Amino acid sequence: MKRPGLLAALAAVAGVGAALDYGAPDPESQAPLAVGGKRRLVSSELLQDAISGEKLFARAKELYEIAKLGEEEYNRPTRVIGSEGHLGTLLYIHSALADLGDYYNLSSQSFPAVVGNVFESRLVIADRLAESAEPMSLTPPTEYREPVSGDVVLVENDGCDLTDYPAHVRGNIALVRRGTCSFGKKSGNAGKSGAVAAVIYNHESGTVHGTLGQPSPDHVATFGLSREEADGVIARLRRGESVDATAFVDAEVKTVETHNLVAQTAAGDPENCVMLGGHSDSVADGPGINDDGSGSLSLVEVAAQLARFDVRNCVRFAWWAAEEEGLLGSDFYVASLSPEENRRIRVFMDFDMLASPNFAYQVYNATNDAHPVGSQELRDLYVRWYEARGLPYTFIPFDGRSDYDGFIRHGIPAGGIATGAEGVKTEEEAALFGGRAGEWYDPCYHQLCDDLSNVNVTAWEINTKLVAHAVAHFAVSFEGFPERSDAVVADDGAGTYGQRVRYHGSRLFV
Template sequence: MRFVPFVALAAPALAQYNPKPERATVKPRNTARELQLVSPDALIKQINLEDLLEGSQQLQTFADAAGGNRAFGGTGHNATTEWLYQTLKATGYYNVYKQPFTDLFTAATTQFTAAGEELDAAYMTYGPSGDVTANVVKVNNLGCNVADFPADVSGQIALILRGTCSFAIKSANAKLAGAAGAVIYNNVPLTALAGTLGGVGDYTPTVGVTQEVGEGIASKLGNGTVEATLFIDAISENRTNYNVIAETIEGDHDNVLMLGGHTDSVYAGPGINDDGSGTIGTLMTGLALTKFKVKNAVRLGFWGAEEFGLLGSYHYMKSINGSLGGNSTEINKIRAYLNFDMIASPNYVLGIYDGDGSAFNFSGAPGSGKIEKDFEEFYESRGLAHVPSVFSLRSDYAAFLENGIPSGGLFTGAEEIKTEQEATLFGGQAGEPLDACYHAACDDINNLAHDAYLVNTQSIANSVAKYAVSFEGIPRANNTLRKRGAERARLLSRFDDGGHAHHGQTCGVGKIAI
């Protein structure tokens, strides 16, 4: 794939997964009449590993030049969105625009010591700065009620187990109980706990630690007091951020397939799997499509500020559903939305969102089951296993489901621990996280499963080609199904405080405040 020159790319070394398929080189477009109608087999042939890795390396380059991350509104993220915009615009196949919006960005440096030992701790975004030395007090239950906090937590540092309610509720309750700080520890092994409080609020300074760190401190408390120092130096600033939207010039614009993923990383790392893999998988499919004619318009959505609470996708949806602009007729034009957030996790499973609700008793909008079935048939046609992934409403598909739009997508896993059964199905290491570098500095160019990356992008191409021709079996969006306010909160509360989710377990870090 030839990209618009932006910065010099390192030439990726090709692995053995896909020997020299046809390259989907973008050439100046003449007219759609000269192109053949897209088909799944033809579009899949345009997808190859070399292009995917070249695109991933470009994102790594942007992160390296920006201090190691592509967090929203920063130079690494701005370079990402500008590159996407210029690359798609250069094809002449799409109408492309950048949609700006401004939101509050927070980040911090942290230091945490307990019993004289310095321990890794991650900032909970939107939390306040703090510098406190005090005793650690373990909270009863899960800190979801102020009554869980013992009286002697006042002026001390609260130790709270993750689960049941959001990080924001735990931190706010700690503040109400008089705690000078809060340390939330994970409820699954081997993985760090970084998260968000979801927005500005009346919180105590809060960090997250691993299950092992939290349980270690709790064990020491059984033998006496534990003194700790919690230091947080937070920054908070409004940042302008961009969604990038590209829609085919040709095709029926009253019957639109939309697909996308988020373009920002967490502050801690470059985000090459989360969600650089979804970004590049979507982009490469979109570029490959330029060699074909479509019946239905195809719209690509590259979302900003997902890591701060799905801000970009919700801003976009509000701009077309009548909240900020547009009207409900625009919603009805989107016949399906496909979401791709982490499709190359190193210790992967091949997850498909549970559109019909048969696995988790929580279905997407009508038509989501058909989208799920089409993905399943692709993997089965190749003799590949697949597993259902729960619609937790913790990725960008949430805004579309809430507006009654049939939705689906793929997910290879974040911090969940791989089971023995999953290791049998997909290989890899049982007892280890699906992505041990999730939301960490090591989520870099070396944090990609090449085989999963390729087959999942081919799966994207298969569905895109299918729906670019026909939406048979997928009804239009039903505006009466739009879930708002308290209903959304009720749905979110079913899935704890997680980010992404799979097999009904939380695996993210609380991207939305409940």
């Protein structure tokens, strides 16, 4: 049954309205900076001055209480799509914007999204627990949610063709090399060949954090495995030895209806919009206060403070659902745009994780030769801001790991900033930014501990001021910024953006 609309859906969440006191807007912070009875034109300096770490952290406290709404179903605080924690998040964002009166035109976009949850899993190879084994996102369970056993069968080539799978894989466990085609393709081919499970081993160091993508009835329970653990097994198989294994996955894959939220200024030229977004959902494993509570709350706070000012160009804020399931919300939104609506978006800015505890100030390395023209100008705007304040920064790949991906593929200039996820901080970065070399930028990435203790408020405030600067800059003028073109970047595997095909969201899919 379809939900009767966003507000009705949110109101149906038992206890949300009663359990949470979002508070009235601060009259001082919301009062317009008026000149002659009219709002003053936004300026970067004034909008940045309105941003404080104290206000951001106060919002984080509210968001953590909302995440607790997911505890009854998931036994932990979470804001994963379909949970009461996510519905409460949407209500919080919608309420914060509605409290600003008619400054924004608010809309929601409903769409079906596939969500997966792994409750328990293990892979035992030759009587040893495979420590690097990780079930793929959106994997189905093993048959009857019971352990399945068989011989490990090495699949030749990359397992992208059914002919790669030997006949004796039937009833056994396929061991497939990562590469060339999607993990979903490999899992489906293993299923078609009669395998009871599949293990995809890495051709690089480390395990595979992957997703099977769009569910298929041919998929079988599928794990990623590190090259280090796979090498010994492969060596034994190539010597003609038999290696047995047992796989177990208790999981579910289901479709839920969820919502994108969009707020566009009523004022400003609607033919020239600056758009910015962050995702409203978390993974099932935790509350997601940094990922992406930090980015989504930065947008809420900037939107609230912008309402004190006038704008010349329209500003459009978006909170995407189902980013953690593979950028589903942002992909759905961009694919739904007509050509005319697409061209109205002059630039898109993505803000996913702005408060990592072991942070670096990261700028997506978007260039005009590999991405829609204007992406490099946006990158350089961020760089100039950091440099003007004597702050260090580093470039990171623009490789499809967040919601800018759909915009780039549809020809819209894009970019963004971040503070790091599961990547390891280098000695050089520790010298620049402080923190701990050799550890993740976010030690609680996609974990239960991504809570109120998992944000660096100093980094969060600085980056939110940069968000405010970028909004104010384009809200006043696009002078000197390239006009939109009809060019769409092709996925030809060449150049910086061609590398995007390794990712679609936070997990590898090839």
